[in-house]
Amino acid sequence: MKKNKKRKLDIVVISDVHLGTFGCRATELNNYLKTINPKTIILNGDIIDIWQFNKRYFPKPHMKVIKQLMSFITSGTKVYYITGNHDEMLRKFKGFRLGSFEIVNKVILDIDGKKGWFFHGDVFDITMQHSKWLAKLGGIGYDTLIMINTAVNWISEKLGYGKLSFSKKIKNSVKSAVKFINHFETTASDIAIEESYDYVVCGHIHQPEIKEIENNNGKTLYLNSGDWIENLTALEYHDKKWNLYEYEKDETAKSIHLNYKIKDLELIETENTKLFEELLIEFNLNKNVK
Helix, strand or coil: CCCCCCEEEEEEEECCCCECCCCCCHHHHHHHHCCEEEEEEEEECCCECCCCCCCCCCCHHHHHHHHHHHHHHHCCCEEEEECCCCCHHHHHHCCCEECCEEEECEEEEEECCEEEEEECCHHHCHHHHHCHHHHHHHHHHHHHHHHHHHHHHHHHHHCCCCCCCHHHHHHHHCHHHHHHHHHHHHHHHHHHHHCCCCEEEECCCCCCEEEEEEECCEEEEEEECCCCCCCCEEEEEECCEEEEEEHHHCHHHHCCCCCCCHHHHCCCCHHHHHHHHHHHHHCCCCCCCC
């Protein structure tokens, strides 16, 4: 079978993958990663969901995402891991470097003569600042909603109906959610303008977006990479232009068959469990993860 030529990209931004949760669409992300050849990858937070991490649930597609990212690193691709709220435990390792891999809280890059400011965005979330327990409870509720949504969609497709997204409908219809998203975008952009950043690139709110935001002091390009739970989106920079990647519109990636057997979609096998436990020990996370 003829292999598809990988797309060359300067920068790829991926966020809110939430590996280790039922809602994570790891298979689709693997398909996407197999189609690209980027110079720089920015993992903009919440890649591994340590909040909801359960050693009994880390299926092979999730491990394959890590292996795919490792292959980029070993091939020399620059990979920044920006910490988010769901993987905040990694913040104590800020500055850690291994080859072309680096753990950071933010990244500032010169991009063809323009300044880009990359960070996850939870710093603007008031629930993270004052009521972290509420944010964690919301994360559990969100994951439960995704599980219910998956079951309903399976039944819906069997009956010949389309897919539904409960969480997306809730976010798009609840006024407080819309207000929060608008406030998030405005706050990030106002600071970027004040600091003379041409681009401000976030994740966190699971709302993919590219738009110019202007105030009395100037303007900036606000970008959000979305997520790999419901939107399946990423940001791509190539030929001096930003684009919003949408998996559902990528027939090449969707046509890739990873040939997972049913057992591969179940809980991770003993070999991979030991591998991940060794990773936890190496990063001294095993004492904190229950």
